[in-house]
Amino acid sequence: MTVPLPPLPPTVEDEEYRPGGRDMVELLTEEHxxxxxxxxxxxxxxxxxxxxxxxxxxxxxxARHLSGEEQYLYPTVREALPDGAALADREIAADSELLRTLRELGGTAPEEPGFARLVAELTGGLRRHAETASKEIFPALREVASTAELIRLGNRVEIAEEAAPTRPHPGTPATPPWNRVVEPALGVVDKVRDAVSGRQTYVEDLTPRPEA
Structure with a gap:
């Protein structure tokens, strides 16, 4: 095994074994x-x-996406890539800035003057985030990790995202083990607030765009 993974139940000892689920790189690329x-x-x-x-x-x-990456992508990058520690630290710092911008955007109505500025700042940061992953991180991970390892990591990212906060919390721990404790707890609080307020949190909740 080339990539550090959480403990798993015993599986068949077969190099060709492919667990069920989605490859972490494919999953995160689709989310980007x-x-x-x-x-x-x-x-x-x-x-x-x-x-x-x-x-x-x-x-x-x-918020969900960054939580999943910080719990599983960056720890893997840190351990598996030669320059992984510096790369993970850089991306986590950039994530914190994205969360701060998201929090400010959440308190700004679309008709307010600052909304466009925040959108531009956020869009630039998220595009950089996606480009760094596609050009620097994902190709390097594919070189050192097996398909089975990436699928197992993808499964964990999906579980982490489902339990993750739905609001930005830039001051919380961004590295294991504490983020794997704090994030689900904040996720419960956020989901209760979402249910009470009727807040929509999934792309599937978007109303169809009106026909041109």
């Missing part, structure tokens, strides 16, 4: 594409009500 697409809707050409809904869903989507 989804996030960038959401950013593209936060322009003046989009109706105010929809921009508000998209911003709300983008916030929850990014």
């Amino acid at each position: 594409d989804q996030i960038v697409a959401l950013c593209a809707e936060l322009t003046d050409e989009t109706a105010t009500e929809r921009r508000s809904q998209v911003a709300q869903i983008l916030t929850a989507t990014v």
Whole structure:
């Protein structure tokens, strides 16, 4: 095994064994594409009500995504890649800035002057985040990790994201073991607030765009 993984129950000793689930690199790449697409809707050409809904869903989507990466992607990068520690530290610091911007965006209405500035800042940061992953991190991980390892990590990322916060919490621990304790606890609180307020948090909740 080349990549550090959480303990697992015994499995068949077969090098060709492929566990069920999604490859972490494929999963996170798809999420990056989804996030960038959401950013593209936060322009003046989009109706105010929809921009508000998209911003709300983008916030929850990014919060879950970053939580999953910090719990499993970056620890793997840190241990498996030659320059992994510096790379992980750099990306975690950038994530904190993204969360701070998301938190500020959450308190700004689309019609307010600062909204466009925050969207531009957030979009630039998220595009950089996705590009760094696609060019620096993911190709390097594919060189050192087996398909089975990446699928097992992908399964853990999906579980972590489902339990993750739906709001930005930039001051919380960003590395294991404490983030794996704190994030699910904050996730419970956020989900209760979402249920009480009727807040939408998934891309599937977006109302269809009106026909042109």
